[in-house]
Every structure is written in structure tokens, then in C-alpha cells.
Amino acid sequence: MKIRAVMIDLSGTVHVGDTLLPGVMNAITKLKERKVPLKYVTNTSKESRRSLLNRLTSAGLKVDKEDIFTSLSAAKTHVMQNKLRPLLLLEKEALEDFDGVLTEDPNSVVVGLSPSQFHYGRLTEAFNLLKSGANLVAINKSRYYKREDGLAIGTGAFVSALEYAADTEAHVVGKPSVHFFHLALKDLDPSLMAAETLMVGDDVRDDVLGAQQAGLQGALVKTGKYQDGDEKRFGDPNYVFDNLEEVADFVINQQ
Amino acid sequence: MTEIPGDPVKGILCDITGVLKESAIASDGVAIQGSIEGLARLEAAGIKIKFVTNESQITRKELHAKLHRLGFSMPEDSIMPPAFAAIEFMKQKNLRPHLLVHPNVLSDFDCLDKEKPNCVVLGDAVDLFTYENLNTAFRLVKEQNCELISLGKGKYYREDGNLTLDVGPFTAAVEFAADKQAVVCGKPDAAFFQAGLNSLGLEAKDVVMVGDDIVSDVGGAQKAGIRGVLVRTGKYTSTDENHPAVKPDLIVDNFKSLVDLILSKL
Numbered sequence: 001m002k003i004r005a006v007m008i009d010l011s012g013t014v015h016v017g018d019t020l021l022p023g024v025m026n027a028i029t030k031l032k033e034r035k036v037p038l039k040y041v042t043n044t045s046k047e048s049r050r051s052l053l054n055r056l057t058s059a060g061l062k063v064d065k066e067d068i069f070t071s072l073s074a075a076k077t078h079v080m081q082n083k084l085r086p087l088l089l090l091e092k093e094a095l096e097d098f099d100g101v102l103t104e105d106p107n108s109v110v111v112g113l114s115p116s117q118f119h120y121g122r123l124t125e126a127f128n129l130l131k132s133g134a135n136l137v138a139i140n141k142s143r144y145y146k147r148e149d150g151l152a153i154g155t156g157a158f159v160s161a162l163e164y165a166a167d168t169e170a171h172v173v174g175k176p177s178v179h180f181f182h183l184a185l186k187d188l189d190p191s192l193m194a195a196e197t198l199m200v201g202d203d204v205r206d207d208v209l210g211a212q213q214a215g216l217q218g219a220l221v222k223t224g225k226y227q228d229g230d231e232k233r234f235g236d237p238n239y240v241f242d243n244l245e246e247v248a249d250f251v252i253n254q255q
Numbered sequence: 256m257t258e259i260p261g262d263p264v265k266g267i268l269c270d271i272t273g274v275l276k277e278s279a280i281a282s283d284g285v286a287i288q289g290s291i292e293g294l295a296r297l298e299a300a301g302i303k304i305k306f307v308t309n310e311s312q313i314t315r316k317e318l319h320a321k322l323h324r325l326g327f328s329m330p331e332d333s334i335m336p337p338a339f340a341a342i343e344f345m346k347q348k349n350l351r352p353h354l355l356v357h358p359n360v361l362s363d364f365d366c367l368d369k370e371k372p373n374c375v376v377l378g379d380a381v382d383l384f385t386y387e388n389l390n391t392a393f394r395l396v397k398e399q400n401c402e403l404i405s406l407g408k409g410k411y412y413r414e415d416g417n418l419t420l421d422v423g424p425f426t427a428a429v430e431f432a433a434d435k436q437a438v439v440c441g442k443p444d445a446a447f448f449q450a451g452l453n454s455l456g457l458e459a460k461d462v463v464m465v466g467d468d469i470v471s472d473v474g475g476a477q478k479a480g481i482r483g484v485l486v487r488t489g490k491y492t493s494t495d496e497n498h499p500a501v502k503p504d505l506i507v508d509n510f511k512s513l514v515d516l517i518l519s520k521l
Contacts, residue, residue: 115386123384124420127411131418143432144393153386153393153432160431161424165410 001195005037009201012224017148020059023245030248039188040068043140043174045112047093069184071174072097075139086110089117112139113155130166140174146225176210200247204230208237264517265461266303268451273467273489278414286325289511306334307451309407309441311378312357337406337441338363350374355392374402379422396433407441409471413490443475467491474501
């Protein structure tokens, strides 16, 4: 089916840390010139949307708040809808996206990417809450991501640690949750069909195969955390490209 | 009257923390009432005992000294901590470890070459379980294809009355991130229990394992063909009695109750 719209992962696909990846500016310019609807869909949970926006703008990307759909905001919606009072394992920079959430007398644990919280004492505290019945919400279950200095162990590892310790299963809000992809799609354009939307990312399982499970088309890019052979290891991505610029050219050429 | 099912008991594999003593951060802990006397009575009756522990925060020598300060009198070589099982394994496979373990247990590993590590060993490192230390371990396994060894895989234990995380969750973290299964040296690994049987010189049917951890102690022993007895001390919580996967062969209030039962059958 012809691709009418594009959802793009951020970390590892558009940028690594404070730097835009090669060809990204060209890719976005081309897609916008041809008026291809696009939405950045990110599991990034280490900072608020505002902070992320600043980082991307400083790196040279033209982007507005409405262009970004984050698992952090989907998690807040989940917490409010279910009237949860969370113990938040989040970095300071991400807390502002949870403004208004009640945290006194917690009955749940919400886990995002928070290296400063992923230490023995804090994890034991979270574990004890879970053991006495609190539920576990994972903003994402990413195995690892690409940091400026190399691979870095992800949120998913610490979610797994808590799941194992407390014999419980996390409710995963972000990618690769099918519900999350559908929420993102609706946020992009409620009239869009999943099958005419392409999800692009560097994580073959969480970005690409996850999107395909939700009925979207999936494109793996060989940047960021991509490792040689990822496209053969876990399932079949619809497309594999070297980078985002190749994706943009492909989408434009089939219009 | 409660009974121990199966053949007469000739030997015991005994957990330490939660069975013989309760743990505390700032002291040697406290001997559980009746345990010291219970061990002495078993010995007098000719029942063989080995202590299979997942203790990895101190060396075997220090653990032995600690137990003696509490009033126990077992010989040092009757204690089988996971570090020794891991060292055996690493020697067999020519493995050179990167250690993320408690600083107080490091010297047990002095006999091994640690240059250019090709394996990662995770122990009960407590406050050394920081994000960066776990990241280093993860990178070694993911990028250098290092073997991953876990000293036991317990989920939690009780210390100063509170539940606190054991090594297992941190092993689960690295396993998940690196897509690799750890080799577990220690409970609940069957090879560890078998080493215990070898040490006792007895067959599985003649032995019972007694512990406070429904999964690592009882479940692990049962998978090795050994009867598993759960005590209601240590990390035990009442939900353990309805565990979805593990049904203990027997549940007793404490170690002394088990000793009473065993001796009443002689």
C-alpha cells in the first residue's frame, strides 16, 4: 500500500545526544516540501517534551511541540485515567511532564530512563512497593540505546529487574505496545490508516516489528543502536535503509 | 502429626541466612532460636550436614568466623558458597572474570587471572549496583560476547527485618539488555545441589534441603531430586505457602522443628 504518512523515531534515527545524524535535515526538508504528514514518535523518557524540543532545535532541527508524540505523555495519560499514585523513577528533567500527578502514598511504580535512580537503594524501595501490591508501569522496555560514548543499558533492563524481583508484569506504555502506535497514529491524523503509514526507527524490535504488529509498515535504518544483522535476527522488517534520507527519498519517489 | 515424606533422612543440605540466623547490616546478625542446639543434636545422631548458601557478600572464611561468633561450630569446609562453585566453573572453561561483586568477597577470587576478561561475574554487590557499573557489565556481555555468571539468582532476602534486593534482579537486567542467559552458580542451579550431595557422599533420596526461599532453596532442590523443606523464618512470607509453581515436601515453623521431626523418627 502506498505510504501517505511517516512516523519517525528520534534517538538513533534523527539524533544521537545533541547531534543530528547525517542527512537528517535534508530528509525532513524534503518530506515537508512534499507535505508528507510526519510525527516524531519517541520512547525517550529521560527528559520532558520541552527539554527534548530545546535539544533538537539547538541541534538545528525545525520542530514544534505538536510534531512530537512521547511515551512519557502517554504514560501520564495512563496514570491519570487509572487514578494511579506513582513512585516515579524518572530523571528531574522529565518530572515536569508529570505535573499534577499525585505522588503521596504511592500505589504504583512508574519507570522511565533514569540512570540516577537506577541504583540499589532506590530500586529496593520500588521493589518493596511492588511486593505489597503496587502495579508496575513501564514507559518503555528498551534494552539499550546509543549514547555519545557507546551503547547504554536501557529502561527495559531495570523493568525486567523489578518484574523478576516482585514476580510481576509491567504494563508497557511505549513502543512496541500496539496501543501506543495507534495512539500516535490518531495524534498524527485520525483519518489515516495504519497500513498507509510508515514507522522508521533504529530498533528493529521496538520500532519496526512493533509497528508492523500494529498494522503499520516498518522501515529499519542502519544508524544509532543498529547492529549488523539485526534485520535477520528477530523477524522481517518491510524495508531496510541506510539512513533517514534514503527513507525520505523512497517515500517521495513512490508518490 | 506432620511427617517428612520419603526415605529416612541421612543427610541435610542446609541454607544459612533465614534458617540458622537472621541477617543484619551492622552486626553479625542473630542466631535463630534452637538452631545452634539443633545442629549439635543432628551431629550427635550421626546425620551429615553441609551448608549450601548463596552468601556472596563476604568470603567463606569471614562467614565461618561470623557463624562461630554467633555460637555455631561447623567446620569451614562444610560451608559451600557460590563463589567456589563459580571458580570451579571458570577454571574448567578458562574464563577470566570481570567482577561486579561485593568488595568483601573479592579475595575469594584472587586465584583467577583477570586480565582481558572474557566473562562477567555478578554477585550480591549491593551499593556497587550502580547504573554505570551495570552498564560496564552489559557492554562486556553484549559487545565482547563475554560469558555471564551469576552467584545464585535469588530475588530478595531479609535484612534488619526488611526485604532487600538480591543479585537475581540485576542478573535479569543484564540478561534482558544483552539477550543472553546467565550461568547460575549457586542455588537454584541443579549442579550446585549435586555438588552438595557429592560432598555429603549421599544420594538425593536420602537427603533433605531446608531453606527459607521457596524458589531458590525448595524449588531448586526439588528439581535436583532432593526433598525440599520450607521454614517460616527469614524471608518467608505466607504467600509462599500457595506458590503457583513450587509445593514444598514439608513446611515447618523453624529449623528446630525440623530437627525434632527427624530425630523422632530415629
